[in-house]
Amino acid sequence: MAARSDKPFGRLTWPGLALVLTGAYGVAGYMLIERWSFVDALYMTLLALTSVGFEEARPLSLAGEWFTISLLGLGVGIFVVTLSLMGVAISEGAFGRRTVRRRMKSRIGTLSDHYIVCAYGRVGRTAARELAEEAVPFVVVEPKDELIELMEDDEILFIIGDSTSDESLRTAGIERARALLCAVDSDADNVYIALAARSLNPDIFIVGRASDPTAAARLHKAGADRVISPYASTGQHMAAMALRPRVVDYLELTRRGGAPLRIEELQVDPGSELCGRSVSDVCGTTVPLAVLRFEGEIVANPQGDLLLEDGDLLMLLGDEEALRPLEGP
Incomplete structure (x- = not known):
């Protein structure tokens, strides 16, 4: 699977480096061929690479004219390569991905x-x-x-x-x-x-x-x-499936929403309105399977008059419509 670059301007590194080297080539060439000062050589190099059309700093010798032609060719080549790389970046959505990532980061922040x-x-x-x-x-x-x-x-x-x-x-x-x-x-x-x-x-x-x-x-x-432990869990699941295949199949359907009944848990947080209410009052039409007390005691098949306390965890069995009012927001 190919990796995508998260930096859309990354592929323009080489054209940028080539532009710098071409600029150095132009300045050095004019200084050596025409015996110009650094400022005049830099000025002429920029004129050639940008093709703005201003008058040259000084008249050029024949060798200088041929050198300028080579400089113009390098500048046009770099421009074409840069333009094509930018087109590829846009077509692949590199710039769009940066925008998507920015929006994604904003969504994560909410x-x-x-x-x-x-x-x-x-x-x-x-x-x-x-x-x-x-x-x-x-x-x-x-x-x-x-x-x-x-x-x-x-x-x-x-x-x-x-x-x-x-x-x-x-x-x-x-x-x-x-x-x-x-x-x-x-x-x-x-x-x-x-x-x-x-x-x-x-x-x-x-x-x-x-x-x-x-x-x-x-x-x-x-x-x-x-x-x-993925390995231990896999072994336990395989053993359970061999011992009780129908139970495991039903639990799998329940977990994936393919069964009419689901198993859900209901946490009684400190200060919750559920604290002090009986199991039958809370469960309604659902079936209470067990209550895990805060101190660790497990009450299986709890009686309807059992009062819930802070920190208790109630396990319920019921259909989606019956469970929905009991689920948190």
Whole structure:
């Protein structure tokens, strides 16, 4: 996949250098051939290269006239090459991409309560597509220029930068974000990202990726709320599919919106109007599956008269219409 340049004027570097060298060639030539001063030689060189048509500084010898012809040829050649490169840049949308990036950065600056995905590799790409299917706002932080075209094709918000950099995380709106997904393929980088994200936003929910089982503990200590091992998760999913295929199929349909019923979670935040209300009062027509108490106790199949407390997490099963009034904004 070809990388796109984020600097539309980058391809004009060589023509610019050629113009400088041609100018030096012209000044040196007039000084040596015509024995002119530096100012007169520079003046004549500029006249030849710009073709403005003013009178020459002094009469030219035959050798000087032939030299001027060569200088004019170089100037016309550089002009034609520069013009064609600018046309290519415009046709490929280089200037338009800069405008798009500027607008994208402005949109990212308005995001709040959004998700940040660090890296757009296989894991990060899958996570981003799941977030897109859920229609939640998110932004990807990716260091590799060669993935720009893919992210543009996927029509996602992204910034090109190092996820371990505080500046990149701030550009992605880490202070206003709801959650961060560390999907970099380096365990050390994921640990550092978790540390940086936690220091910049103490309340953010962090999900980390650990390729090495020993890295999971380090990620938790760095501030990750959940740690996923792609290899372990794949093995567990394969075993579950072999043991309970119909249950797994239904959960897959539920996750992708293909089933009539969905499983959702409802967080009881401190000071929420849900605090002190009974499970049956909150659930309505949905089915309460479990309540995870703040202190860690799990109440499966809770009774309807169970009162919710600050920090509780209620798991619900219901159709989309029944769940919508319970979901946050």
